[in-house]
Amino acid sequence: MQIKSLEQYEESYKKSIENPEQFWGEVAQNFRWRKPWYKVLSWNFEEPNIKWFEGAKLNITENCLDRHLEHSADKPAIIWEPNDPEQDSVTLTYKMLHEAVCRFANVLKRNGAQKGDRICIYMPMVPELAIAVLACARIGAVHSVVFGGFSAKSIADRINDAKCKLVITADGVYRGAKPIPLKDVIDDALIGCPTVEKVIVLTHVRTPVSMLKGRDVWWEDEVKHVNAVCEAEEMDAEDLLFILYTSGSTGKPKGVVHTCGGYMVYAGYTFSNVFNYQPDEVYFCTADIGWITGHSYIVYGPLSQGATTLIFEGVPTYPTPSRFWDIVEKHKVNILYTAPTAIRSLMSFGDEPLEGKDLSSLRVLGSVGEPINEEAWHWFDEKIGHGKAPIVDTWWQTETGGIMISPIANVTKTKPSYATLPLPGIQPVLVDENGVEIEGNDVSGNLCIKFPWPGMLRTTYGDHERCRQTYFSTYPGMYFTGDGCLRDEDGYYRITGRVDDVLNVSGHRIGTAEVENAINMHAGVVESAVVGYPHDVKGQGIYAFIIYPNHHQDADLTKKDILQTVTRVIGAIAKPDKILFVSGLPKTRSGKIMRRILRKIAEGETSNLGDTSTLLDPAVVDEIIEAAKNKQ
Numbered sequence: 076m077q078i079k080s081l082e083q084y085e086e087s088y089k090k091s092i093e094n095p096e097q098f099w100g101e102v103a104q105n106f107r108w109r110k111p112w113y114k115v116l117s118w119n120f121e122e123p124n125i126k127w128f129e130g131a132k133l134n135i136t137e138n139c140l141d142r143h144l145e146h147s148a149d150k151p152a153i154i155w156e157p158n159d160p161e162q163d164s165v166t167l168t169y170k171m172l173h174e175a176v177c178r179f180a181n182v183l184k185r186n187g188a189q190k191g192d193r194i195c196i197y198m199p200m201v202p203e204l205a206i207a208v209l210a211c212a213r214i215g216a217v218h219s220v221v222f223g224g225f226s227a228k229s230i231a232d233r234i235n236d237a238k239c240k241l242v243i244t245a246d247g248v249y250r251g252a253k254p255i256p257l258k259d260v261i262d263d264a265l266i267g268c269p270t271v272e273k274v275i276v277l278t279h280v281r282t283p284v285s286m287l288k289g290r291d292v293w294w295e296d297e298v299k300h301v302n303a304v305c306e307a308e309e310m311d312a313e314d315l316l317f318i319l320y321t322s323g324s325t326g327k328p329k330g331v332v333h334t335c336g337g338y339m340v341y342a343g344y345t346f347s348n349v350f351n352y353q354p355d356e357v358y359f360c361t362a363d364i365g366w367i368t369g370h371s372y373i374v375y376g377p378l379s380q381g382a383t384t385l386i387f388e389g390v391p392t393y394p395t396p397s398r399f400w401d402i403v404e405k406h407k408v409n410i411l412y413t414a415p416t417a418i419r420s421l422m423s424f425g426d427e428p429l430e431g432k433d434l435s436s437l438r439v440l441g442s443v444g445e446p447i448n449e450e451a452w453h454w455f456d457e458k459i460g461h462g463k464a465p466i467v468d469t470w471w472q473t474e475t476g477g478i479m480i481s482p483i484a485n486v487t488k489t490k491p492s493y494a495t496l497p498l499p500g501i502q503p504v505l506v507d508e509n510g511v512e513i514e515g516n517d518v519s520g521n522l523c524i525k526f527p528w529p530g531m532l533r534t535t536y537g538d539h540e541r542c543r544q545t546y547f548s549t550y551p552g553m554y555f556t557g558d559g560c561l562r563d564e565d566g567y568y569r570i571t572g573r574v575d576d577v578l579n580v581s582g583h584r585i586g587t588a589e590v591e592n593a594i595n596m597h598a599g600v601v602e603s604a605v606v607g608y609p610h611d612v613k614g615q616g617i618y619a620f621i622i623y624p625n626h627h628q629d630a631d632l633t634k635k636d637i638l639q640t641v642t643r644v645i646g647a648i649a650k651p652d653k654i655l656f657v658s659g660l661p662k663t664r665s666g667k668i669m670r671r672i673l674r675k676i677a678e679g680e681t682s683n684l685g686d687t688s689t690l691l692d693p694a695v696v697d698e699i700i701e702a703a704k705n706k707q
């Protein structure tokens with residue numbers, strides 16, 4: 076199923092559009108099913124109601140594990156590189172991983188988990204995280220992985236929204252120089268989580284933790300009580316596989332739901348094609364499993380294709396900014412998939428960290444998470460790929476389950492900062508504000524997808540109407556991505572960034588409304604407005620305009636207090652980079668904050684603010700500009 080030439084791509088693409096059911100039916104033949112489907116696709120985007128491979132039965136772990144045992148039992152499935160380079164790396168073969176997953180699946184059962192139960196996972200980037208994810212899938216439990224950087228309150232909200240019965244965590248995590256507690260955060264979260272019955276705790280950093288009798292058990296003890304035989308649960312293609320929470324322009328994060336069959340086919344197919352994975356290659360994706368990139372392209376995609384996937388616990392700059400390059404050299408990494416923010420950060424250290432590093436194993440490079448600027452693209456190409464490794468700039472989203480618009484390595488001619496062409500099966504359209512499709516080339520508009528693909532979200536957990544409203548109502552009959560996009564004269568796509576109130580900070584997706592809510596929870600804050608501004612390393616930084624009439628004499632102290640509140644409510648990733656105290660916000664007569672104006676001010680623009688005549692009090696703008704100038 077690997078596309079090897081542009082002609083093959085064009086052929087596949089044509090077929091996928093003209094006869095999607097036949098196309099995906101054939102792709103799906105490359106996977107192991109317990110029972111075949113009777114219908115490849117039924118759909119409507121009005122409700123929406125989307126079903127792929129109806130009637131089919133499978134278990135995704137049989138595709139990620141069991142089916143490789145016959146020929147690749149001793150092939151490395153996971154290579155784990157710890158935070159501390161002095162510590163040994165760990166290799167798990169497919170046989171070992173299969174055994175570990177089955178054993179832990181039995182631990183889950185022993186602790187009361189059953190098919191359909193929701194299980195929250197809050198863990199460091201260790202092999203046991205992948206084992207926990209796969210063990211849930213093995214028994215048909217629905218995993219909800221929460222990124223290790225989120226606060227107790229964020230975890231509690233997610234646990235309660237999904238009514239999780241179990242939590243899997245670790246005592247702590249090593250990220251850079253110091254260990255960070257995880258179990259403590261879970262303990263705080265669980266004060267307000269009545270549905271959680273059991274907590275399974277992995278020993279990793281071995282800091283003291285509180286273990287509550289009857290609720291908390293140690294991973295290491297539990298695995299001693301079970302054997303390593305665990306028949307995979309038979310799942311319907313449309314049974315839930317996982318929930319992953321993601322931010323939008325309004326309200327609390329939504330639980331994006333992915334199902335077993337379509338997601339598996341899409342993650343596997345796109346992994347194999349985009350990266351052109353070859354047997355025996357080592358593949359390294361630097362994302363965290365707590366985000367969709369880790370789900371699809373550290374765990375499910377690579378393992379479904381029998382690949383060797385490298386899991387790294389640490390950060391790019393610890394102990395030195397050579398860390399990535401040392402890992403590439405040590406494990407002879409062939410494919411490196413990372414984020415523009417990491418590239419820009421490493422770029423800022425100059426050439427020295429690269430000196431003497433053997434990067435000759437690298438064959439394909441990948442970028443994901445945000446638009447990659449040309450400077451970073453060229454640096455990645457020249458310094459890391461030595462001009463010989465194609466860069467696949469992969470555009471996709473939590474909701475899409477897998478890569479949508481991207482070059483195919485060694486097939487598609489790349490172009491700096493362009494995600495290039497849609498993968499087979501993907502029908503992107505650009506629309507204007509009225510939802511009218513903009514045809515032809517050299518045009519730009521809002522990016523929509525007009526036909527279903529197997530990896531797409533099915534609903535938002537517990538609130539289908541919210542799914543319909545968020546993604547399918549803005550432009551009826553289409554899935555709206557929230558991104559702006561241009562299509563150049565060659566028909567190549569370039570994503571220009573979000574057109575809604577969603578920020579992308581270091582590749583992390585954060586809603587402005589979410590940050591505002593957190594700031595507004597701070598005593599003394601009357602109102603706030605948050606916008607993004609261009610940031611050299613993070614891509615976007617967070618700029619908060621805050622009304623706080625009687626703040627402490629030492630304004631910096633008050634700002635730190637506010638940052639502490641945001642850290643408590645969401646997590647450190649949502650802390651504003653800049654705070655400006657103001658006495659009013661630019662609002663329309665109907666009370667709507669005019670963010671357009673604030674965005675310009677945050678970008679350093681002081682004139683050309685556009686039409687301000689509809690403002691309730693235009694004077695407030697001059698005041699904010701003045702305050703912003705004084706700050707700089």
Ligand code: WT7
Nearest residue numbers: 368443444445446468469470471472473570584
């Ligand atoms: C948003 C999705 C998908 C994995 C990581 C982020 C932006 C993602 C690209 C890219 C330009 C990109 C979009 C998208 N984005 N990849 N290659 N070029 N922008 O997942 O948290 O769901 O965020 O990230 O704005 O909508 P996510």
